[in-house]
Amino acid sequence: MATAKWNGAVIAESDDTVVVEGNHYFPRDAVWSKYLTSSETTSHCPWKGDASYHTLVVNGETNEDAAWFYPTPKEKAAEIKDRIAFWKGVEVTT
Template sequence: MVRAVWNGAVIADSDDTVVVEGNHYFPRDAVDAGVLSDSATTSICPWKGLAHYHHVTARGQVNKDAAWYYPDPKEAAEAIRDRIAFWKGVEVG
């Protein structure tokens, strides 16, 4: 079981993650939707496509752009469609 924890709160928990470039991508339904809020931030990966971001809120604190996902990944990254990964201090393991 892989968990994502931030600010002492479990924000995702799954035994079905996809690891790409060292990052665990969780199924969207394994992530606590209540901790996510939309961000206007995007970035481009040459082989995965256009990433979108979420802010993560746990125990009253906001971690801006701490989660990302690819809503329409390129063919080479199809395995991470509708999955969410974390960074910026979110502990995954």
């Protein structure tokens, strides 16, 4: 079971994560959407495609662009479609 925590709250929990480049990608339905807000930030990975971001808002604190996902990943990264990963201080344990 992988768990993502930030600011005292469990953000995501699943026994079905996909690990790519050391990051656990959680199924979208395993992430508490109440902690996610949309972000305009995007980035590009040559082999995964274009990433979009969410900002976390937990217990009155904000963590800008701490979650990312690939809405339409490239074929080589198809396994991370509909999955979300975390960084910027989000602790992921297994």
